[in-house]
Amino acid sequence: MVASTTSAASAVVAVQPAMVVSTTSAASAVVAADAPSMAATETSVLVATGAPSMATAAGAGGDEALPAPVVHGNTDADKLPMRATKAAESAAPSAATTVTPVERMRPDVVNATAFVLSEADPTFPISANPSTASPAVALKRQKPDASAARATPTTTEELPVRAAATPNAVKNDPRQIRLDSYQAAKRFLRSYNDSRPLYVFFTCAQDPETGAPYLGACTGVDAVIENAFARAPPSAQLLTVAVQSEAEYQSMYRFDDDLRLLEVPSMLQYTPLPNGHGKTTNCLYQDALKNDELLDYVFHNNTAPGLVPKAIQVMAQYAPLKKYLRAFDDDYPLYLLFVSGHLPSNDRAWCPYCRFRETVFEYAYHKYAAPNSVLIKVEVSASYDAWKDPANEFKKPFEVHSVPALRIPHRDLFEKLVYHNFYGSIDDIAVLKQMFERDASFVTTAPSATRRI
Numbered sequence: 001m002v003a004s005t006t007s008a009a010s011a012v013v014a015v016q017p018a019m020v021v022s023t024t025s026a027a028s029a030v031v032a033a034d035a036p037s038m039a040a041t042e043t044s045v046l047v048a049t050g051a052p053s054m055a056t057a058a059g060a061g062g063d064e065a066l067p068a069p070v071v072h073g074n075t076d077a078d079k080l081p082m083r084a085t086k087a088a089e090s091a092a093p094s095a096a097t098t099v100t101p102v103e104r105m106r107p108d109v110v111n112a113t114a115f116v117l118s119e120a121d122p123t124f125p126i127s128a129n130p131s132t133a134s135p136a137v138a139l140k141r142q143k144p145d146a147s148a149a150r151a152t153p154t155t156t157e158e159l160p161v162r163a164a165a166t167p168n169a170v171k172n173d174p175r176q177i178r179l180d181s182y183q184a185a186k187r188f189l190r191s192y193n194d195s196r197p198l199y200v201f202f203t204c205a206q207d208p209e210t211g212a213p214y215l216g217a218c219t220g221v222d223a224v225i226e227n228a229f230a231r232a233p234p235s236a237q238l239l240t241v242a243v244q245s246e247a248e249y250q251s252m253y254r255f256d257d258d259l260r261l262l263e264v265p266s267m268l269q270y271t272p273l274p275n276g277h278g279k280t281t282n283c284l285y286q287d288a289l290k291n292d293e294l295l296d297y298v299f300h301n302n303t304a305p306g307l308v309p310k311a312i313q314v315m316a317q318y319a320p321l322k323k324y325l326r327a328f329d330d331d332y333p334l335y336l337l338f339v340s341g342h343l344p345s346n347d348r349a350w351c352p353y354c355r356f357r358e359t360v361f362e363y364a365y366h367k368y369a370a371p372n373s374v375l376i377k378v379e380v381s382a383s384y385d386a387w388k389d390p391a392n393e394f395k396k397p398f399e400v401h402s403v404p405a406l407r408i409p410h411r412d413l414f415e416k417l418v419y420h421n422f423y424g425s426i427d428d429i430a431v432l433k434q435m436f437e438r439d440a441s442f443v444t445t446a447p448s449a450t451r452r453i
Contacts, residue, residue, distance in 0.1 A: 176229070178240040180205065182252040185241045189258075192272055196235045199282075199299065201225050201267045202253065205242040214245065221265045221289050228295035236299055239270075257345070262352045265289055269298070277346035283356045288427060297363045307366050316341060316379040318393040324376075330411040333373040333439040336419070337361065337426070338394065338405040341382040350384050354404045360427035361404075368433045370440035408439075 179185050185200075192198060203222055204213035213219055222240075229238050243249050243264050253261040258278040259268075266285040270278050282298045289295070297304040315321045328334060339358060340351030349355040358377075365375055380394045380403055381387040387403070394400055398407055398419055406422035424431040 175236065176238045180242045182248060188239065189270060189278055196237050198237045198239060198270045199267060200239045200241060200270050202241050202243055202261060203265045205244045215264060218265050224290050228292055228299060231296060232299035260352060262356050273346060279347045282359050284359060285356045288360050294363050308371060310366055310369050310373050312375045314377045321378060325409060325417060328409060333370050334409050335375045336378055336407040336409065337375060338378045338380055338400045338403050340403050341379040351403050357404060357427040360429065364429050364432040368436035370443045372443060
């Protein structure tokens with residue numbers, strides 16, 4: 001929930017921080033270099049085109065290196081490529097110089113990541129079997145592969161399929177692709193130009209020793225998604241992205257301007273926009289990803305067997321909402337869901353909790369609410385800064401100081417309009433079911449299609 005600063009009891013959630021800095025040891029410093037710069041030197045450089053950690057790039061165990069510090073935003077990311085300094089390109093590493101200095105990077109900059117290390121560095125995991133591979137051999141730069149220079153594929157069918165490592169994985173499904181790094185995922189999303197619906201599922205990478213995901217929350221989710229996607233329409237496409245570590249999530253996925261994940265695992269529908277950004281809808285996370293009926297609702301374009309669509313209106317101004325409520329006679333179920341507005345660059349809700357819970361609420365509303373119900377989604381402000389304004393016109397009349405928030409209007413014995421608070425979470429389907437079915441038992445009037453806002 002995103003809270004306004006006007007409420008002393010509400011915690012302020014900064015949804016767009018300027019920068020997140022990962023603390024790294026000297027042996028974990030990262031410098032990014034373009035491929036041409038790498039080819040011009042014979043220093044001991046290990047190139048990892050998509051690996052998010054040093055241990056992964058080396059193909060060995062050991063402590064993972066945290067990603068480099070990042071700066072939020074991606075408006076002009078393509079104009080800010082990261083290059084290694086000339087000194088780093090021309091001077092061979094020595095025992096005195098363990099790593100080159102870290103340069104700040106933006107999360108949407110897609111480039112090869114180069115780790116410049118000393119052969120004497122004892123902390124770098126050189127090989128899974130140190131007795132058979134020397135540091136000099138493990139760190140020697142490999143000649144560029146000509147096949148890697150081909151154009152980035154633009155659809156899932158042009159990429160090699162790697163099925164998810166779950167018992168119910170769908171193998172050789174041309175509708176699916178699995179990628180194992182933030183950089184690879186961003187390259188794919190930036191170049192995706194297919195009109196078919198694309199769903200992106202973010203899960204946890206597996207521990208190479210135990211075979212289990214690094215977060216318990218990811219356990220079993222891959223199999224549920226695989227089975228649900230097998231029931232999806234033939235036009236649906238699924239991109240699975242394995243997040244390699246908590247550090248990668250914190251510095252990359254959490255503050256990406258388009259993805260802006262709230263947690264892992266998560267899933268969203270991605271639609272490319274003409275301005276280079278991506279619009280994200282149908283966002284789910286946590287236990288919602290284990291609900292088969294909810295997944296069917298999302299994969300089938302917000303429809304499902306036995307689900308009857310109900311009326312949903314969107315309002316962003318107080319005056320028309322006030323006019324509508326004055327005419328409300330409490331003769332049908334009415335729900336006011338207060339949520340954030342959307343950013344102009346990518347149509348993303350600036351409130352992350354609204355974004356990842358609205359879909360669950362709408363599903364429960366369509367499934368359990370009375371046929372003549374009306375849901376009004378009230379967008380409280382176009383930006384978080386505007387929401388912090390104490391004079392926001394929605395705060396005082398409805399006693400709303402944080403979003404998302406649900407209010408249920410009713411008329412009391414004196415015909416005065418009152419607003420009942422909903423104190424549960426708007427993504428708790430069990431509680432929502434009880435509320436909607438209770439209200440449905442008092443239905444007295446004609447379907448809501450005859451009413452207009």
